[in-house]
Amino acid sequence: MPSPAEKSGAVTLRGVSLVYGGRRDGVRALADIDADLAPGSFTAIVGPSGCGKSTLLRLVAGFSQPTEGKVAVSGSDVAGPGPDRGVVFQQPRLFPWLTVRGNVEFGLRGRSRADRRARSTELLELVGLSDAAQRRPYELSGGMQQRAAIARALAPDPAILLMDEPFAALDALTRERLQEELRRIWQATGKTVLFVTHSVDEAVYLGTRILVLSRRPGRVVLDESSDLPHAPDPHLHPDHPVLREKIAAAVRAAAA
Ligand SMILES: Nc1ncnc2c1ncn2[C@@H]1O[C@H](COP(=O)(O)OP(=O)(O)O)[C@@H](O)[C@H]1O
Ligand SMILES: [Mg+2]
Structure with a gap:
Protein backbone atom coordinates (compact mmCIF):
# COMPACT_ATOMS: atom_id res chain seq x y z
CA MET A 1 0.00 0.00 0.00
CA PRO A 2 1.34 3.44 -0.86
CA SER A 3 1.45 5.87 2.05
CA PRO A 4 -1.18 8.64 2.14
CA ALA A 5 1.47 11.18 1.18
CA GLU A 6 2.39 9.21 -1.94
CA LYS A 7 -1.24 8.99 -2.99
CA SER A 8 -1.93 12.66 -2.46
CA GLY A 9 -3.17 14.11 -5.74
CA ALA A 10 -4.08 10.74 -7.27
CA VAL A 11 -7.42 10.50 -9.08
CA THR A 12 -9.23 7.18 -9.41
CA LEU A 13 -12.23 6.53 -11.65
CA ARG A 14 -13.81 3.08 -11.36
CA GLY A 15 -16.64 2.02 -13.68
CA VAL A 16 -17.96 5.56 -13.71
CA SER A 17 -21.24 6.16 -15.55
CA LEU A 18 -23.50 9.15 -15.37
CA VAL A 19 -27.08 9.48 -16.56
CA TYR A 20 -28.76 12.88 -16.35
CA GLY A 21 -32.41 12.81 -15.36
CA GLY A 22 -33.12 9.24 -14.27
CA ARG A 23 -31.66 5.88 -15.22
CA ARG A 24 -34.44 4.75 -17.56
CA ASP A 25 -35.11 7.59 -19.95
CA GLY A 26 -32.34 10.04 -19.04
CA VAL A 27 -29.38 11.33 -21.05
CA ARG A 28 -26.46 8.93 -20.73
CA ALA A 29 -23.43 11.22 -20.61
CA LEU A 30 -20.61 8.88 -19.52
CA ALA A 31 -20.24 5.12 -19.66
CA ASP A 32 -17.78 2.90 -17.86
CA ILE A 33 -14.86 5.22 -17.34
CA ASP A 34 -11.86 3.58 -15.69
CA ALA A 35 -8.67 5.50 -15.06
CA ASP A 36 -5.93 5.93 -12.50
CA LEU A 37 -4.29 9.33 -12.77
CA ALA A 38 -0.95 9.53 -11.00
CA PRO A 39 -0.02 12.39 -8.68
CA GLY A 40 1.70 15.11 -10.68
CA SER A 41 0.40 13.84 -14.03
CA PHE A 42 -1.18 16.13 -16.60
CA THR A 43 -4.17 14.43 -18.19
CA ALA A 44 -5.69 16.01 -21.28
CA ILE A 45 -9.24 14.92 -22.05
CA VAL A 46 -10.24 15.33 -25.69
CA GLY A 47 -13.45 14.42 -27.48
CA PRO A 48 -16.35 15.69 -29.56
CA SER A 49 -18.69 18.33 -28.22
CA GLY A 50 -21.29 16.87 -25.85
CA CYS A 51 -19.35 13.65 -25.17
CA GLY A 52 -19.23 14.19 -21.41
CA LYS A 53 -15.89 15.95 -20.83
CA SER A 54 -17.32 18.63 -18.54
CA THR A 55 -19.42 15.98 -16.83
CA LEU A 56 -16.26 14.02 -16.04
CA LEU A 57 -14.53 17.07 -14.62
CA ARG A 58 -17.59 17.98 -12.54
CA LEU A 59 -17.57 14.50 -11.02
CA VAL A 60 -13.95 14.87 -9.91
CA ALA A 61 -14.72 18.39 -8.64
CA GLY A 62 -17.52 16.89 -6.56
CA PHE A 63 -20.24 19.05 -8.13
CA SER A 64 -22.14 15.88 -9.04
CA GLN A 65 -22.15 12.19 -8.18
CA PRO A 66 -21.85 9.25 -10.60
CA THR A 67 -24.93 7.16 -11.35
CA GLU A 68 -22.68 4.10 -11.18
CA GLY A 69 -19.11 3.54 -10.13
CA LYS A 70 -16.86 5.54 -7.95
CA VAL A 71 -14.62 8.60 -8.03
CA ALA A 72 -11.82 9.01 -5.51
CA VAL A 73 -9.11 11.63 -5.00
CA SER A 74 -6.01 11.11 -2.88
CA GLY A 75 -7.44 7.74 -1.83
CA SER A 76 -10.81 9.02 -0.51
CA ASP A 77 -14.21 8.87 -2.20
CA VAL A 78 -15.40 12.23 -3.51
CA ALA A 79 -18.45 13.40 -1.57
CA GLY A 80 -18.45 17.06 -2.65
CA PRO A 81 -16.18 19.95 -3.58
CA GLY A 82 -13.12 20.58 -1.40
CA PRO A 83 -10.03 22.78 -1.08
CA ASP A 84 -7.88 19.92 -2.39
CA VAL A 100 -7.01 40.88 -8.89
CA ARG A 101 -5.26 40.41 -5.56
CA GLY A 102 -8.63 40.29 -3.78
CA ASN A 103 -9.77 37.55 -6.16
CA VAL A 104 -6.64 35.50 -5.50
CA GLU A 105 -7.00 35.96 -1.74
CA PHE A 106 -10.66 35.00 -1.80
CA GLY A 107 -9.91 31.35 -1.20
CA LEU A 108 -7.61 32.19 1.71
CA ARG A 109 -10.22 33.60 4.09
CA GLY A 110 -9.46 32.55 7.62
CA ARG A 111 -5.73 32.97 7.24
CA SER A 112 -3.84 35.94 8.65
CA ARG A 113 -3.61 39.06 6.55
CA ALA A 114 0.17 38.72 6.26
CA ASP A 115 -0.20 35.11 5.19
CA ARG A 116 -2.77 35.96 2.51
CA ARG A 117 -0.63 38.79 1.27
CA ALA A 118 2.50 36.66 0.99
CA ARG A 119 0.64 33.87 -0.80
CA SER A 120 -1.12 36.18 -3.27
CA THR A 121 2.15 37.97 -4.03
CA GLU A 122 3.81 34.65 -4.80
CA LEU A 123 0.92 33.50 -7.02
CA LEU A 124 0.60 36.78 -8.91
CA GLU A 125 4.27 36.49 -9.71
CA LEU A 126 3.85 32.88 -10.80
CA VAL A 127 1.14 33.84 -13.32
CA GLY A 128 2.83 37.08 -14.40
CA LEU A 129 0.30 39.50 -12.90
CA SER A 130 2.39 41.29 -10.26
CA ASP A 131 1.83 44.64 -11.94
CA ALA A 132 -1.94 44.15 -12.15
CA ALA A 133 -2.57 43.28 -8.48
CA GLN A 134 -4.66 46.39 -7.80
CA ARG A 135 -6.66 46.30 -11.03
CA ARG A 136 -10.27 45.13 -11.36
CA PRO A 137 -11.19 42.25 -13.68
CA TYR A 138 -12.88 44.55 -16.24
CA GLU A 139 -9.55 46.39 -16.69
CA LEU A 140 -7.84 43.18 -17.83
CA SER A 141 -7.58 41.42 -21.19
CA GLY A 142 -9.17 37.95 -21.50
CA GLY A 143 -5.76 36.32 -21.14
CA MET A 144 -4.96 38.27 -17.98
CA GLN A 145 -8.35 37.41 -16.52
CA GLN A 146 -7.67 33.74 -17.11
CA ARG A 147 -4.25 34.04 -15.45
CA ALA A 148 -5.99 35.57 -12.44
CA ALA A 149 -8.49 32.70 -12.40
CA ILE A 150 -5.59 30.22 -12.43
CA ALA A 151 -3.89 32.06 -9.54
CA ARG A 152 -7.18 32.05 -7.60
CA ALA A 153 -7.61 28.31 -8.14
CA LEU A 154 -4.04 27.67 -6.96
CA ALA A 155 -4.36 29.85 -3.85
CA PRO A 156 -5.48 27.16 -1.35
CA ASP A 157 -2.64 24.98 -2.70
CA PRO A 158 -4.91 22.20 -4.05
CA ALA A 159 -3.25 18.91 -4.98
CA ILE A 160 -5.46 18.76 -8.08
CA LEU A 161 -6.23 21.39 -10.68
CA LEU A 162 -9.33 20.85 -12.84
CA MET A 163 -9.48 22.93 -16.01
CA ASP A 164 -12.44 22.95 -18.41
CA GLU A 165 -11.39 24.40 -21.79
CA PRO A 166 -9.71 27.30 -19.97
CA PHE A 167 -8.12 28.79 -23.11
CA ALA A 168 -10.91 28.15 -25.62
CA ALA A 169 -12.20 31.73 -25.58
CA LEU A 170 -8.77 33.33 -26.10
CA ASP A 171 -7.13 34.48 -29.33
CA ALA A 172 -4.55 32.11 -30.83
CA LEU A 173 -1.43 33.98 -29.69
CA THR A 174 -2.62 34.46 -26.12
CA ARG A 175 -3.66 30.86 -26.05
CA GLU A 176 -0.18 29.68 -27.05
CA ARG A 177 1.43 31.88 -24.42
CA LEU A 178 -0.86 30.57 -21.71
CA GLN A 179 -0.28 26.96 -22.76
CA GLU A 180 3.43 27.54 -22.35
CA GLU A 181 2.91 29.19 -18.98
CA LEU A 182 0.60 26.49 -17.73
CA ARG A 183 3.25 23.90 -18.61
CA ARG A 184 5.78 25.89 -16.60
CA ILE A 185 3.38 26.31 -13.65
CA TRP A 186 2.54 22.60 -13.68
CA GLN A 187 6.25 21.74 -13.66
CA ALA A 188 6.94 24.26 -10.89
CA THR A 189 4.06 23.18 -8.63
CA GLY A 190 3.80 19.41 -9.27
CA LYS A 191 -0.02 19.55 -9.31
CA THR A 192 -2.11 16.78 -10.78
CA VAL A 193 -3.92 18.45 -13.67
CA LEU A 194 -7.08 17.35 -15.51
CA PHE A 195 -7.46 19.49 -18.57
CA VAL A 196 -10.42 19.35 -20.92
CA THR A 197 -9.85 20.62 -24.44
CA HIS A 198 -11.21 20.47 -27.99
CA SER A 199 -7.74 21.01 -29.34
CA VAL A 200 -5.51 18.09 -30.32
CA ASP A 201 -2.49 20.42 -30.42
CA GLU A 202 -3.15 21.63 -26.90
CA ALA A 203 -3.57 18.05 -25.65
CA VAL A 204 -0.32 16.91 -27.27
CA TYR A 205 1.60 19.95 -26.02
CA LEU A 206 0.42 19.62 -22.41
CA GLY A 207 -0.65 16.05 -21.71
CA THR A 208 1.55 13.40 -20.11
CA ARG A 209 -1.57 11.34 -20.53
CA ILE A 210 -4.17 11.88 -23.23
CA LEU A 211 -7.64 10.36 -22.99
CA VAL A 212 -9.82 10.51 -26.09
CA LEU A 213 -13.54 10.07 -25.42
CA SER A 214 -16.12 8.73 -27.87
CA ARG A 215 -19.37 10.49 -28.64
CA ARG A 216 -21.99 10.43 -25.92
CA PRO A 217 -22.08 8.38 -23.81
CA GLY A 218 -18.39 9.14 -23.46
CA ARG A 219 -16.10 6.14 -23.21
CA VAL A 220 -12.33 6.12 -23.32
CA VAL A 221 -11.37 5.12 -26.88
CA LEU A 222 -7.68 5.99 -26.62
CA ASP A 223 -5.47 6.23 -23.54
CA GLU A 224 -2.00 7.43 -24.46
CA SER A 225 0.98 8.31 -22.30
CA SER A 226 3.54 10.87 -23.41
CA ASP A 227 6.82 12.41 -22.27
CA LEU A 228 6.57 15.35 -24.64
CA PRO A 229 5.51 17.93 -22.01
CA HIS A 230 8.81 17.30 -20.24
CA ALA A 231 10.82 18.10 -23.39
CA PRO A 232 12.42 21.55 -23.71
CA ASP A 233 10.12 22.27 -26.66
CA PRO A 234 7.40 19.64 -27.18
CA HIS A 235 6.64 20.95 -30.68
CA LEU A 236 10.17 20.08 -31.82
CA HIS A 237 10.30 16.62 -30.26
CA PRO A 238 10.76 13.89 -32.90
CA ASP A 239 7.72 11.98 -31.54
CA HIS A 240 5.46 15.01 -31.87
CA PRO A 241 4.06 14.48 -35.40
CA VAL A 242 3.37 10.78 -34.85
CA LEU A 243 1.59 11.30 -31.54
CA ARG A 244 -0.34 14.26 -32.91
CA GLU A 245 -1.61 12.22 -35.86
CA LYS A 246 -2.54 9.30 -33.61
CA ILE A 247 -4.63 11.52 -31.33
CA ALA A 248 -6.15 13.42 -34.27
CA ALA A 249 -7.16 10.14 -35.95
CA ALA A 250 -8.82 8.90 -32.75
CA VAL A 251 -10.70 12.19 -32.34
CA ARG A 252 -11.83 12.08 -35.99
CA ALA A 253 -13.04 8.50 -35.57
CA ALA A 254 -14.79 9.39 -32.31
CA ALA A 255 -16.59 12.30 -33.92
CA ALA A 256 -17.61 10.41 -37.08
N1 LIG B 1 -27.53 19.07 -16.27
C1 LIG B 1 -27.77 18.35 -17.36
N2 LIG B 1 -28.97 17.77 -17.59
C2 LIG B 1 -29.20 17.03 -18.70
N3 LIG B 1 -28.28 16.79 -19.64
C3 LIG B 1 -27.07 17.35 -19.48
C4 LIG B 1 -26.74 18.15 -18.35
N4 LIG B 1 -25.45 18.56 -18.47
C5 LIG B 1 -25.02 18.03 -19.62
N5 LIG B 1 -25.95 17.30 -20.23
C6 LIG B 1 -25.83 16.54 -21.48
O1 LIG B 1 -24.85 15.54 -21.27
C7 LIG B 1 -23.98 15.41 -22.38
C8 LIG B 1 -22.55 15.67 -21.98
O2 LIG B 1 -22.41 17.03 -21.61
P1 LIG B 1 -21.00 17.71 -21.27
O3 LIG B 1 -20.34 16.92 -20.21
O4 LIG B 1 -21.26 19.13 -20.99
O5 LIG B 1 -20.21 17.52 -22.65
P2 LIG B 1 -18.86 18.20 -23.19
O6 LIG B 1 -18.25 18.98 -22.07
O7 LIG B 1 -18.01 17.06 -23.66
O8 LIG B 1 -19.24 19.08 -24.35
C9 LIG B 1 -24.51 16.39 -23.41
O9 LIG B 1 -25.33 15.68 -24.30
C10 LIG B 1 -25.28 17.40 -22.62
O10 LIG B 1 -26.32 17.96 -23.38
MG1 LIG C 1 -17.85 21.02 -21.86
Missing part, protein backbone atom coordinates in the same frame (compact mmCIF):
# COMPACT_ATOMS: atom_id res chain seq x y z
CA ARG A 85 -9.33 20.58 -5.89
CA GLY A 86 -9.11 23.92 -7.70
CA VAL A 87 -11.34 24.54 -10.72
CA VAL A 88 -10.78 26.82 -13.73
CA PHE A 89 -13.63 27.26 -16.23
CA GLN A 90 -13.70 28.53 -19.80
CA GLN A 91 -14.96 31.90 -18.54
CA PRO A 92 -12.73 33.32 -15.78
CA ARG A 93 -15.70 33.99 -13.44
CA LEU A 94 -13.74 36.52 -11.37
CA PHE A 95 -15.53 38.57 -8.74
CA PRO A 96 -15.93 41.97 -10.44
CA TRP A 97 -16.04 43.92 -7.18
CA LEU A 98 -12.64 42.63 -6.03
CA THR A 99 -9.18 43.56 -7.28
Whole structure:
Protein backbone atom coordinates (compact mmCIF):
# COMPACT_ATOMS: atom_id res chain seq x y z
CA MET A 1 0.00 0.00 0.00
CA PRO A 2 1.34 3.44 -0.86
CA SER A 3 1.45 5.87 2.05
CA PRO A 4 -1.18 8.64 2.14
CA ALA A 5 1.47 11.18 1.18
CA GLU A 6 2.39 9.21 -1.94
CA LYS A 7 -1.24 8.99 -2.99
CA SER A 8 -1.93 12.66 -2.46
CA GLY A 9 -3.17 14.11 -5.74
CA ALA A 10 -4.08 10.74 -7.27
CA VAL A 11 -7.42 10.50 -9.08
CA THR A 12 -9.23 7.18 -9.41
CA LEU A 13 -12.23 6.53 -11.65
CA ARG A 14 -13.81 3.08 -11.36
CA GLY A 15 -16.64 2.02 -13.68
CA VAL A 16 -17.96 5.56 -13.71
CA SER A 17 -21.24 6.16 -15.55
CA LEU A 18 -23.50 9.15 -15.37
CA VAL A 19 -27.08 9.48 -16.56
CA TYR A 20 -28.76 12.88 -16.35
CA GLY A 21 -32.41 12.81 -15.36
CA GLY A 22 -33.12 9.24 -14.27
CA ARG A 23 -31.66 5.88 -15.22
CA ARG A 24 -34.44 4.75 -17.56
CA ASP A 25 -35.11 7.59 -19.95
CA GLY A 26 -32.34 10.04 -19.04
CA VAL A 27 -29.38 11.33 -21.05
CA ARG A 28 -26.46 8.93 -20.73
CA ALA A 29 -23.43 11.22 -20.61
CA LEU A 30 -20.61 8.88 -19.52
CA ALA A 31 -20.24 5.12 -19.66
CA ASP A 32 -17.78 2.90 -17.86
CA ILE A 33 -14.86 5.22 -17.34
CA ASP A 34 -11.86 3.58 -15.69
CA ALA A 35 -8.67 5.50 -15.06
CA ASP A 36 -5.93 5.93 -12.50
CA LEU A 37 -4.29 9.33 -12.77
CA ALA A 38 -0.95 9.53 -11.00
CA PRO A 39 -0.02 12.39 -8.68
CA GLY A 40 1.70 15.11 -10.68
CA SER A 41 0.40 13.84 -14.03
CA PHE A 42 -1.18 16.13 -16.60
CA THR A 43 -4.17 14.43 -18.19
CA ALA A 44 -5.69 16.01 -21.28
CA ILE A 45 -9.24 14.92 -22.05
CA VAL A 46 -10.24 15.33 -25.69
CA GLY A 47 -13.45 14.42 -27.48
CA PRO A 48 -16.35 15.69 -29.56
CA SER A 49 -18.69 18.33 -28.22
CA GLY A 50 -21.29 16.87 -25.85
CA CYS A 51 -19.35 13.65 -25.17
CA GLY A 52 -19.23 14.19 -21.41
CA LYS A 53 -15.89 15.95 -20.83
CA SER A 54 -17.32 18.63 -18.54
CA THR A 55 -19.42 15.98 -16.83
CA LEU A 56 -16.26 14.02 -16.04
CA LEU A 57 -14.53 17.07 -14.62
CA ARG A 58 -17.59 17.98 -12.54
CA LEU A 59 -17.57 14.50 -11.02
CA VAL A 60 -13.95 14.87 -9.91
CA ALA A 61 -14.72 18.39 -8.64
CA GLY A 62 -17.52 16.89 -6.56
CA PHE A 63 -20.24 19.05 -8.13
CA SER A 64 -22.14 15.88 -9.04
CA GLN A 65 -22.15 12.19 -8.18
CA PRO A 66 -21.85 9.25 -10.60
CA THR A 67 -24.93 7.16 -11.35
CA GLU A 68 -22.68 4.10 -11.18
CA GLY A 69 -19.11 3.54 -10.13
CA LYS A 70 -16.86 5.54 -7.95
CA VAL A 71 -14.62 8.60 -8.03
CA ALA A 72 -11.82 9.01 -5.51
CA VAL A 73 -9.11 11.63 -5.00
CA SER A 74 -6.01 11.11 -2.88
CA GLY A 75 -7.44 7.74 -1.83
CA SER A 76 -10.81 9.02 -0.51
CA ASP A 77 -14.21 8.87 -2.20
CA VAL A 78 -15.40 12.23 -3.51
CA ALA A 79 -18.45 13.40 -1.57
CA GLY A 80 -18.45 17.06 -2.65
CA PRO A 81 -16.18 19.95 -3.58
CA GLY A 82 -13.12 20.58 -1.40
CA PRO A 83 -10.03 22.78 -1.08
CA ASP A 84 -7.88 19.92 -2.39
CA ARG A 85 -9.33 20.58 -5.89
CA GLY A 86 -9.11 23.92 -7.70
CA VAL A 87 -11.34 24.54 -10.72
CA VAL A 88 -10.78 26.82 -13.73
CA PHE A 89 -13.63 27.26 -16.23
CA GLN A 90 -13.70 28.53 -19.80
CA GLN A 91 -14.96 31.90 -18.54
CA PRO A 92 -12.73 33.32 -15.78
CA ARG A 93 -15.70 33.99 -13.44
CA LEU A 94 -13.74 36.52 -11.37
CA PHE A 95 -15.53 38.57 -8.74
CA PRO A 96 -15.93 41.97 -10.44
CA TRP A 97 -16.04 43.92 -7.18
CA LEU A 98 -12.64 42.63 -6.03
CA THR A 99 -9.18 43.56 -7.28
CA VAL A 100 -7.01 40.88 -8.89
CA ARG A 101 -5.26 40.41 -5.56
CA GLY A 102 -8.63 40.29 -3.78
CA ASN A 103 -9.77 37.55 -6.16
CA VAL A 104 -6.64 35.50 -5.50
CA GLU A 105 -7.00 35.96 -1.74
CA PHE A 106 -10.66 35.00 -1.80
CA GLY A 107 -9.91 31.35 -1.20
CA LEU A 108 -7.61 32.19 1.71
CA ARG A 109 -10.22 33.60 4.09
CA GLY A 110 -9.46 32.55 7.62
CA ARG A 111 -5.73 32.97 7.24
CA SER A 112 -3.84 35.94 8.65
CA ARG A 113 -3.61 39.06 6.55
CA ALA A 114 0.17 38.72 6.26
CA ASP A 115 -0.20 35.11 5.19
CA ARG A 116 -2.77 35.96 2.51
CA ARG A 117 -0.63 38.79 1.27
CA ALA A 118 2.50 36.66 0.99
CA ARG A 119 0.64 33.87 -0.80
CA SER A 120 -1.12 36.18 -3.27
CA THR A 121 2.15 37.97 -4.03
CA GLU A 122 3.81 34.65 -4.80
CA LEU A 123 0.92 33.50 -7.02
CA LEU A 124 0.60 36.78 -8.91
CA GLU A 125 4.27 36.49 -9.71
CA LEU A 126 3.85 32.88 -10.80
CA VAL A 127 1.14 33.84 -13.32
CA GLY A 128 2.83 37.08 -14.40
CA LEU A 129 0.30 39.50 -12.90
CA SER A 130 2.39 41.29 -10.26
CA ASP A 131 1.83 44.64 -11.94
CA ALA A 132 -1.94 44.15 -12.15
CA ALA A 133 -2.57 43.28 -8.48
CA GLN A 134 -4.66 46.39 -7.80
CA ARG A 135 -6.66 46.30 -11.03
CA ARG A 136 -10.27 45.13 -11.36
CA PRO A 137 -11.19 42.25 -13.68
CA TYR A 138 -12.88 44.55 -16.24
CA GLU A 139 -9.55 46.39 -16.69
CA LEU A 140 -7.84 43.18 -17.83
CA SER A 141 -7.58 41.42 -21.19
CA GLY A 142 -9.17 37.95 -21.50
CA GLY A 143 -5.76 36.32 -21.14
CA MET A 144 -4.96 38.27 -17.98
CA GLN A 145 -8.35 37.41 -16.52
CA GLN A 146 -7.67 33.74 -17.11
CA ARG A 147 -4.25 34.04 -15.45
CA ALA A 148 -5.99 35.57 -12.44
CA ALA A 149 -8.49 32.70 -12.40
CA ILE A 150 -5.59 30.22 -12.43
CA ALA A 151 -3.89 32.06 -9.54
CA ARG A 152 -7.18 32.05 -7.60
CA ALA A 153 -7.61 28.31 -8.14
CA LEU A 154 -4.04 27.67 -6.96
CA ALA A 155 -4.36 29.85 -3.85
CA PRO A 156 -5.48 27.16 -1.35
CA ASP A 157 -2.64 24.98 -2.70
CA PRO A 158 -4.91 22.20 -4.05
CA ALA A 159 -3.25 18.91 -4.98
CA ILE A 160 -5.46 18.76 -8.08
CA LEU A 161 -6.23 21.39 -10.68
CA LEU A 162 -9.33 20.85 -12.84
CA MET A 163 -9.48 22.93 -16.01
CA ASP A 164 -12.44 22.95 -18.41
CA GLU A 165 -11.39 24.40 -21.79
CA PRO A 166 -9.71 27.30 -19.97
CA PHE A 167 -8.12 28.79 -23.11
CA ALA A 168 -10.91 28.15 -25.62
CA ALA A 169 -12.20 31.73 -25.58
CA LEU A 170 -8.77 33.33 -26.10
CA ASP A 171 -7.13 34.48 -29.33
CA ALA A 172 -4.55 32.11 -30.83
CA LEU A 173 -1.43 33.98 -29.69
CA THR A 174 -2.62 34.46 -26.12
CA ARG A 175 -3.66 30.86 -26.05
CA GLU A 176 -0.18 29.68 -27.05
CA ARG A 177 1.43 31.88 -24.42
CA LEU A 178 -0.86 30.57 -21.71
CA GLN A 179 -0.28 26.96 -22.76
CA GLU A 180 3.43 27.54 -22.35
CA GLU A 181 2.91 29.19 -18.98
CA LEU A 182 0.60 26.49 -17.73
CA ARG A 183 3.25 23.90 -18.61
CA ARG A 184 5.78 25.89 -16.60
CA ILE A 185 3.38 26.31 -13.65
CA TRP A 186 2.54 22.60 -13.68
CA GLN A 187 6.25 21.74 -13.66
CA ALA A 188 6.94 24.26 -10.89
CA THR A 189 4.06 23.18 -8.63
CA GLY A 190 3.80 19.41 -9.27
CA LYS A 191 -0.02 19.55 -9.31
CA THR A 192 -2.11 16.78 -10.78
CA VAL A 193 -3.92 18.45 -13.67
CA LEU A 194 -7.08 17.35 -15.51
CA PHE A 195 -7.46 19.49 -18.57
CA VAL A 196 -10.42 19.35 -20.92
CA THR A 197 -9.85 20.62 -24.44
CA HIS A 198 -11.21 20.47 -27.99
CA SER A 199 -7.74 21.01 -29.34
CA VAL A 200 -5.51 18.09 -30.32
CA ASP A 201 -2.49 20.42 -30.42
CA GLU A 202 -3.15 21.63 -26.90
CA ALA A 203 -3.57 18.05 -25.65
CA VAL A 204 -0.32 16.91 -27.27
CA TYR A 205 1.60 19.95 -26.02
CA LEU A 206 0.42 19.62 -22.41
CA GLY A 207 -0.65 16.05 -21.71
CA THR A 208 1.55 13.40 -20.11
CA ARG A 209 -1.57 11.34 -20.53
CA ILE A 210 -4.17 11.88 -23.23
CA LEU A 211 -7.64 10.36 -22.99
CA VAL A 212 -9.82 10.51 -26.09
CA LEU A 213 -13.54 10.07 -25.42
CA SER A 214 -16.12 8.73 -27.87
CA ARG A 215 -19.37 10.49 -28.64
CA ARG A 216 -21.99 10.43 -25.92
CA PRO A 217 -22.08 8.38 -23.81
CA GLY A 218 -18.39 9.14 -23.46
CA ARG A 219 -16.10 6.14 -23.21
CA VAL A 220 -12.33 6.12 -23.32
CA VAL A 221 -11.37 5.12 -26.88
CA LEU A 222 -7.68 5.99 -26.62
CA ASP A 223 -5.47 6.23 -23.54
CA GLU A 224 -2.00 7.43 -24.46
CA SER A 225 0.98 8.31 -22.30
CA SER A 226 3.54 10.87 -23.41
CA ASP A 227 6.82 12.41 -22.27
CA LEU A 228 6.57 15.35 -24.64
CA PRO A 229 5.51 17.93 -22.01
CA HIS A 230 8.81 17.30 -20.24
CA ALA A 231 10.82 18.10 -23.39
CA PRO A 232 12.42 21.55 -23.71
CA ASP A 233 10.12 22.27 -26.66
CA PRO A 234 7.40 19.64 -27.18
CA HIS A 235 6.64 20.95 -30.68
CA LEU A 236 10.17 20.08 -31.82
CA HIS A 237 10.30 16.62 -30.26
CA PRO A 238 10.76 13.89 -32.90
CA ASP A 239 7.72 11.98 -31.54
CA HIS A 240 5.46 15.01 -31.87
CA PRO A 241 4.06 14.48 -35.40
CA VAL A 242 3.37 10.78 -34.85
CA LEU A 243 1.59 11.30 -31.54
CA ARG A 244 -0.34 14.26 -32.91
CA GLU A 245 -1.61 12.22 -35.86
CA LYS A 246 -2.54 9.30 -33.61
CA ILE A 247 -4.63 11.52 -31.33
CA ALA A 248 -6.15 13.42 -34.27
CA ALA A 249 -7.16 10.14 -35.95
CA ALA A 250 -8.82 8.90 -32.75
CA VAL A 251 -10.70 12.19 -32.34
CA ARG A 252 -11.83 12.08 -35.99
CA ALA A 253 -13.04 8.50 -35.57
CA ALA A 254 -14.79 9.39 -32.31
CA ALA A 255 -16.59 12.30 -33.92
CA ALA A 256 -17.61 10.41 -37.08
N1 LIG B 1 -27.53 19.07 -16.27
C1 LIG B 1 -27.77 18.35 -17.36
N2 LIG B 1 -28.97 17.77 -17.59
C2 LIG B 1 -29.20 17.03 -18.70
N3 LIG B 1 -28.28 16.79 -19.64
C3 LIG B 1 -27.07 17.35 -19.48
C4 LIG B 1 -26.74 18.15 -18.35
N4 LIG B 1 -25.45 18.56 -18.47
C5 LIG B 1 -25.02 18.03 -19.62
N5 LIG B 1 -25.95 17.30 -20.23
C6 LIG B 1 -25.83 16.54 -21.48
O1 LIG B 1 -24.85 15.54 -21.27
C7 LIG B 1 -23.98 15.41 -22.38
C8 LIG B 1 -22.55 15.67 -21.98
O2 LIG B 1 -22.41 17.03 -21.61
P1 LIG B 1 -21.00 17.71 -21.27
O3 LIG B 1 -20.34 16.92 -20.21
O4 LIG B 1 -21.26 19.13 -20.99
O5 LIG B 1 -20.21 17.52 -22.65
P2 LIG B 1 -18.86 18.20 -23.19
O6 LIG B 1 -18.25 18.98 -22.07
O7 LIG B 1 -18.01 17.06 -23.66
O8 LIG B 1 -19.24 19.08 -24.35
C9 LIG B 1 -24.51 16.39 -23.41
O9 LIG B 1 -25.33 15.68 -24.30
C10 LIG B 1 -25.28 17.40 -22.62
O10 LIG B 1 -26.32 17.96 -23.38
MG1 LIG C 1 -17.85 21.02 -21.86
